[in-house]
Amino acid sequence: MFSYALARIAVALGLIWAVVTLVFLIIHFVPGDPAELLLSQGGVAPDPAAVAELREKLGLDRPILTQYLSHVGGLLKGDLGSSLLDDHSVAEDITLRLPRTLELILAASLIAVLFGLPLGTLAALRPGSAIDRVLAGAAGLGLSIPVFVVGTIAILVFAQKLRWVPAGGFVPFSRDPLRHLILLLMPAGAIAVGLGAVVFRMTRSSVLEVLARDYVRAAHAKGLSPSRIVLHHVLRNALIPVVTVLALHAGSLLGGTVLVEFVFNWPGLSGYLVRAVEQRDYPEVVGIVLVISIAFVVINLLVDLLYAVIDPRVRHG
Amino acid sequence: MAARPIHRLYLPGAIVAAIIVVALAAPLLPLADPVKMEVPARLALPSLGHVLGQDEYGRDVLSRIIWGARASLAVAFISAMSAGVIGTALGLIGGYARGFLEILTVRSMEAIVCFPPILLALLVVTLMGPGVATLVIALTILYAPGYTRVAFAATLATRGLDYVTAQHALGAGPVRILARTILPNVAPPLLVQFSLTVAAAMVLESGLSFLGLGVVPPAPSWGLMIRGARSTMEQAPWLLLWPCLALTGTILTFNQLCDRLRDVLDPRAGSAGAGWLRRAAARVWPDASLPAPSLLRVEGLTVEIATPTARIRPVRDMSLSLAPGETLALVGESGSGKTLTGLALLGLLPPTMEIIAGRVLYVDRTGRARDLAHVPETEMRRLRGDEIAMVFQDPGSNLNPVHRVGDQVAEVIRAHRDLPRAGAAAQAVALLKDVGLPDPEQRSRAYPHELSGGQRQRAMIAAAIANGPRLLIADEPTTALDVTIQAQILDLLAAFKAKSDMGLIFVTHNLAVVAEIADRVCVMYAGEIVEEGPVAEVFARPRHPYTAALIASAPEGADAELAAIPGTVPLPDALPAGCTFAPRCACAAEPCHTTKPGFAEVGPGRSSRCFRWKGVA
Numbered sequence A: 001m002f003s004y005a006l007a008r009i010a011v012a013l014g015l016i017w018a019v020v021t022l023v024f025l026i027i028h029f030v031p032g033d034p035a036e037l038l039l040s041q042g043g044v045a046p047d048p049a050a051v052a053e054l055r056e057k058l059g060l061d062r063p064i065l066t067q068y069l070s071h072v073g074g075l076l077k078g079d080l081g082s083s084l085l086d087d088h089s090v091a092e093d094i095t096l097r098l099p100r101t102l103e104l105i106l107a108a109s110l111i112a113v114l115f116g117l118p119l120g121t122l123a124a125l126r127p128g129s130a131i132d133r134v135l136a137g138a139a140g141l142g143l144s145i146p147v148f149v150v151g152t153i154a155i156l157v158f159a160q161k162l163r164w165v166p167a168g169g170f171v172p173f174s175r176d177p178l179r180h181l182i183l184l185l186m187p188a189g190a191i192a193v194g195l196g197a198v199v200f201r202m203t204r205s206s207v208l209e210v211l212a213r214d215y216v217r218a219a220h221a222k223g224l225s226p227s228r229i230v231l232h233h234v235l236r237n238a239l240i241p242v243v244t245v246l247a248l249h250a251g252s253l254l255g256g257t258v259l260v261e262f263v264f265n266w267p268g269l270s271g272y273l274v275r276a277v278e279q280r281d282y283p284e285v286v287g288i289v290l291v292i293s294i295a296f297v298v299i300n301l302l303v304d305l306l307y308a309v310i311d312p313r314v315r316h317g
Numbered sequence B: 001m002a003a004r005p006i007h008r009l010y011l012p013g014a015i016v017a018a019i020i021v022v023a024l025a026a027p028l029l030p031l032a033d034p035v036k037m038e039v040p041a042r043l044a045l046p047s048l049g050h051v052l053g054q055d056e057y058g059r060d061v062l063s064r065i066i067w068g069a070r071a072s073l074a075v076a077f078i079s080a081m082s083a084g085v086i087g088t089a090l091g092l093i094g095g096y097a098r099g100f101l102e103i104l105t106v107r108s109m110e111a112i113v114c115f116p117p118i119l120l121a122l123l124v125v126t127l128m129g130p131g132v133a134t135l136v137i138a139l140t141i142l143y144a145p146g147y148t149r150v151a152f153a154a155t156l157a158t159r160g161l162d163y164v165t166a167q168h169a170l171g172a173g174p175v176r177i178l179a180r181t182i183l184p185n186v187a188p189p190l191l192v193q194f195s196l197t198v199a200a201a202m203v204l205e206s207g208l209s210f211l212g213l214g215v216v217p218p219a220p221s222w223g224l225m226i227r228g229a230r231s232t233m234e235q236a237p238w239l240l241l242w243p244c245l246a247l248t249g250t251i252l253t254f255n256q257l258c259d260r261l262r263d264v265l266d267p268r269a270g271s272a273g274a275g276w277l278r279r280a281a282a283r284v285w286p287d288a289s290l291p292a293p294s295l296l297r298v299e300g301l302t303v304e305i306a307t308p309t310a311r312i313r314p315v316r317d318m319s320l321s322l323a324p325g326e327t328l329a330l331v332g333e334s335g336s337g338k339t340l341t342g343l344a345l346l347g348l349l350p351p352t353m354e355i356i357a358g359r360v361l362y363v364d365r366t367g368r369a370r371d372l373a374h375v376p377e378t379e380m381r382r383l384r385g386d387e388i389a390m391v392f393q394d395p396g397s398n399l400n401p402v403h404r405v406g407d408q409v410a411e412v413i414r415a416h417r418d419l420p421r422a423g424a425a426a427q428a429v430a431l432l433k434d435v436g437l438p439d440p441e442q443r444s445r446a447y448p449h450e451l452s453g454g455q456r457q458r459a460m461i462a463a464a465i466a467n468g469p470r471l472l473i474a475d476e477p478t479t480a481l482d483v484t485i486q487a488q489i490l491d492l493l494a495a496f497k498a499k500s501d502m503g504l505i506f507v508t509h510n511l512a513v514v515a516e517i518a519d520r521v522c523v524m525y526a527g528e529i530v531e532e533g534p535v536a537e538v539f540a541r542p543r544h545p546y547t548a549a550l551i552a553s554a555p556e557g558a559d560a561e562l563a564a565i566p567g568t569v570p571l572p573d574a575l576p577a578g579c580t581f582a583p584r585c586a587c588a589a590e591p592c593h594t595t596k597p598g599f600a601e602v603g604p605g606r607s608s609r610c611f612r613w614k615g616v617a
Helices: A002-029 A034-039 A048-058 A064-076 A090-125 A130-144 A147-161 A177-211 A214-221 A226-256 A258-264 A269-278 A282-310 B006-024 B061-097 B099-113 B117-128 B132-159 B162-169 B174-211 B222-231 B237-265 B338-345 B377-383 B405-416 B421-434 B453-465 B483-499 B511-517 B535-540 B545-553 B590-594
Strands: B296-306 B311-322 B327-331 B353-363 B369-371 B388-391 B471-475 B503-508 B520-525 B528-534 B600-603 B606-608
Touching: A002 A064, A002 A282, A002 B117, A090 A130, A090 A177, A090 A226, A090 A258, A090 A269, A090 A282, A130 A177, A130 B237, A147 A177, A147 A258, A147 B174, A147 B222, A147 B237, A177 A226, A177 A258, A214 A226, A214 B388, A226 A269, A226 A282, A226 B117, A226 B405, A258 A269, A258 B117, A258 B174, A269 A282, A269 B117, A282 B117, B006 B061, B006 B237, B061 B099, B061 B132, B061 B174, B061 B222, B061 B237, B099 B132, B117 B132, B117 B174, B132 B174, B162 B174, B174 B222, B174 B237, B222 B237, B296 B338, B311 B338, B311 B353, B311 B528, B327 B338, B327 B511, B338 B353, B338 B471, B338 B503, B388 B453, B405 B421, B405 B453, B421 B453, B453 B483, B483 B503, B483 B511, B503 B511, B511 B535, B520 B535, B520 B545, B528 B535, B528 B545
Parallel strands: B327 B503, B327 B520, B388 B471, B471 B503
Antiparallel strands: B296 B311, B296 B353, B353 B369, B520 B528, B528 B606, B600 B606
């Protein structure tokens, strides 16, 4: 188990290095000078003096290798540079906002699993039944309706018409825990619609597959109760692919909460990214992309380790 | 498997086609100008001139919906197309050339997948500024890896095939082989990938436009329309409704088309699964008046597979009996119905199969006789693993890979005895010791993959005998094992049987094993018992031509000549009119081809399903 974890961590570190390098290269080898791109608004050619000044500030006038080394060196010290617009430390802004986005993803995943897992199992135990078909239809709709549509309609119905919840916003947990959770509910719920549909489909097909395995028949031959067979023999095995898919989706949500954060005015990392993109604030964009990509790699690492816990065969593989 | 559901493609296909046609024909349709503002008529309700009303700038909503479809579909199709071409080419090259080119093409694409999709799109937008061209480039980069993966996997699977190697030997160049031989084979998964990509690209395009980073206003786009309607949704919620419906409906239709396309192209997907748990409570028959057999008596058991087209009966008119302490061997080729018979006795037939005739009379510990073919599932469950146990053929697949071996033995004890966890665990260790597992304390904590094949089968046997069953059904328990281990397992079963008066039904195709372990033998052919009797007598003097042929074809010594039986076993849905063995039988005569022989007594304790049993040598 220990050597397995070590090997996984080594691979993850390699991936992070690759991401850092790739982002650096993309920024530097894209046709056009970043400084020039940055200053040109609406097709007006920028002032050459301003461009030169910005190049110097960004260190773009130095040789590429020096730039790369100082970039990586800064990263190792946790320095992501500072915003071009307000001179805020990018690392500090990210530290403030990343937990909010992670919280949103965690809450959405929780809701998705809470509904998707039991309903997917139920549908798999009665394939072709009315329940199965109704649930499959609902999941198909859940997968097809874009998250910003869900969010916008939810605001219209629950906030504006029924006035059950506020339309959006954020209150720190430390100031008002209850209000914090109420505000979390709508954005997390909006994400959970699509995510829950994914969990449902994955669970259904995975459970169906495991039900056809020999060891399930063997469990029946032992005279075990149906509930023990499902909970103990089927689900434990069926969970393995479900965990992967959920983790992959949760990982891609790291950047994908953009729309939900925008709709519900949730001050997370993604909204910050959109602002940075709109204003072409390079250090901010690079910093956020790096942090999200690293978080993505870390999530995948955690999934690999979780696997080893669920499936004993992996530890030796 | 039923016919491929091609007709299920028609409805979503037709809707998708209609959407595409309307979007393409937008310039020809008598629509209002989608960008012409009419501020006094802002938020106007539907009217004759504006069927769906007017938006916050007084623009015609219907016209914007249709022109918006054009924008969405154009971006989605162009990017799915270009991603398809680039991604497929890279996957084909990487899969065909391997080595360095594989790293350059396939692995670099995998690096892209490391980024969350919308993040990557935003990165491209930062570098290039918002607009339709940016969208297409971003989506192309984003979706190319999906094609690469599919094309790479399919190429790897195809390149080793004989006809590709043959092309190579004939001197065809790599481009020719890729284009002519491999590409047609990888086309179906790529087609599915394409429809997947179109739907995903539409979602992403609308999302980016919604954020104001996609299609640039005032050009119409569904994402932009939702963005606009958001600000006025309290006064004019219907403005939100139309683009939401159009967007969700289109994506839903594409997804449906995609799912069904996959079903058609890959018939394996979605058909998996056997709902063991679906077995509803069976019809209950009164069991008080049943005649008491010694342990088990099966009478006229017939199993049917429900298919829409044909009635297939893999087990027909099966009768046998078993006394306590007796071993009965069920012998036959693969597909003769011997395993299904074992499963039917335990009520473990797959849900597509059903016992349609016959009785399975069993006398339980209390001396009560019951018809197992018709007891309710809950009662059957109490018998399974307790009074009646089964050992399966492949111990590797019959042990649950994620649970410890000891727990899998202990759970059968706890399912039938009221015993604390620790007590059951101790008993499990004792059982593992009984079946000859070395170091049972430690092995009980091992996972199945940590044991050898023989050790796994010992563990399966330990679980089967845990509750001291009165009837054990062993389905080819030694087939998956080495010859030396086979002998040890047989010895183990014999030793356990000697200590109890358990009845054993031993399913096998190995005549040597039958001679070693069984008292009596039932020979099965194409779903029927063709001969039954004491092992020594049947082997010495078979009363059915099939038994005789089977014995003749069994390897006995180095000098023995193998006599193969000519012909093949008839398929269960195409049985001959007369005797099932007649087409292959050397001594078949006139009545054999037209009349079915009954299963008749041919001597003390011996039966045969043959008109001409007297003539069998």
